[in-house]
Amino acid sequence: MKSTVEAISKDLLAGNRRALARAISVVEDGGTEASQLVRSVFSHSGKAHIIGVTGSPGVGKSTLVDALITECRKEDLKVAVLAVDPSSPFTGGAILGDRIRMQGHTLDKNVFIRSMANRGHQGGVSLATYDAVRMLEASGFQVIIIETVGVGQSELAIAQTADTTILVLMPGSGDDIQAIKSGIMEIGDIFVVNKGDLPGANKSASEITASLELAHFKDDWRPPVIVSIAETGQGIDELWQSAKKHKQFLEESGLLKERRGNKIESELSEIVADLARRNLKEAMRNSTDIRKVLQDIVDRQIDPHTAADDLIAKLFKDPA
């Protein structure tokens, strides 16, 4: 095992695409091999600009990402796309279908596109995404776009692993109003009203701008609202310039370090929660005491919340 990991990480650092594909599969699977791989390349990570692209299905995210790839390539930047679908298995087909649209870039060795699915283990796909980004960075990619299929809870969690989060909407879908109401606005660093040739595009953009003016921001960044037509490339240059400006803002204000610190915090909590879950499952299998507690719950002698409190007292050290 160890030697495999060593071989993969050596080839990965040399920029070998096959090793990269393999490395991402390893981190998707998780476990010891994944941890070893992260350990061996971690010092080479942290240098890319990570851009999250999120929005409801049908707003044209994939076409927009495709156009962003073209912008990156104009500047000779190595760019990778991770298309992450936390809701397997039925929607898996859709996101793979969308990938076909990006085939204009498939022969370009400086472009790497990969779908990531949930392999079934809770919190798995977020954790795997963090590690997949590290593999891409170690392999020399300078811009990493994380695209998610929707705007559910898990998708938003994934989008927020990025440095710059782009929220894509379209006119007339009502998503703009929903976004304003639901407080989802807070997660966007840049707003795009795509399909700008549809009626109401400018109205949507002004409504979003107006609601952003009312919002309270923790820092000095004012999210721009861009009207685009990804199909023709209109507005994409402006979008890319905004993304770069946002990265520069994060660096100069010291927020990049702060944000990445916060993300590390979330990631660590997830890893620890995951291990707690696994520890408990292990303990449930081996401890007659704990099996007795389970039976008591089934027999309605004790409720699960009280039982969980007792278990935690047994499993965790006192915070000293």
Add this chain to the structure above:
Amino acid sequence: MKSTVEAISKDLLAGNRRALARAISVVEDGGTEASQLVRSVFSHSGKAHIIGVTGSPGVGKSTLVDALITECRKEDLKVAVLAVDPSSPFTGGAILGDRIRMQGHTLDKNVFIRSMANRGHQGGVSLATYDAVRMLEASGFQVIIIETVGVGQSELAIAQTADTTILVLMPGSGDDIQAIKSGIMEIGDIFVVNKGDLPGANKSASEITASLELAHFKDDWRPPVIVSIAETGQGIDELWQSAKKHKQFLEESGLLKERRGNKIESELSEIVADLARRNLKEAMRNSTDIRKVLQDIVDRQIDPHTAADDLIAKLFKDPA
């Protein structure tokens, strides 16, 4: 607080609908009040038949659930529906819209319909669903239908909190083939090919039946495959009879207790994982040691996996 919980649980056990609605909101929010409420009614729970209804959007789940309510009411059973949407906030509109179709039952005091959304806290909606079911049972509901909006990871987790899981498909969607390929078949106790008047319905049903024949089953239940037209009620009587037969099978074989034991196990792991996450966040705020570790990760001095291993050694007791 305590007195509020006491008042709610007293009214809830007396069958008061307003108290029930309030109780479900309390468990949705989680926290101490929710735990107290569960504690106070837990001994009155565990008696209902819990039926999960899942399948891709558009297959007609809500119409089918509506028809199932009618079947339950023919037998004078008190029936509740929890429509659970783990992917807030944009899709929230859809599931609420679907509820309007069930308005034929809104004046019936023995029918209770409620949407539950993800209130943002990780693993929250599954945990809240377990507790909402308990509130409904304590309030005297005999059949509880849990309907989910899709077949993503979180929806499947929720569907599996049921005793009997109904997987709804429709002809020509390709979902049947996808279901067979993806191994999702394993979660269904009953299969329904709805919209049975569309071309290919019988073909879909035979393909599912054929693939079920090849499958390995852990127990003696052979999932029936039913063709239905929920709009007209066709096949719904057969579906309801199958659901009852499945419940009887679970009881007679002793599997009901076993399954519920397994669910308690999953629920406990989730509660413990959730508390581990919260404990760590707390520790991160208060411990300079842990803040130092975070900084070291940001500075690439140590990787998150190694750091998590160290933290776990600090936080957890040795399994003794």
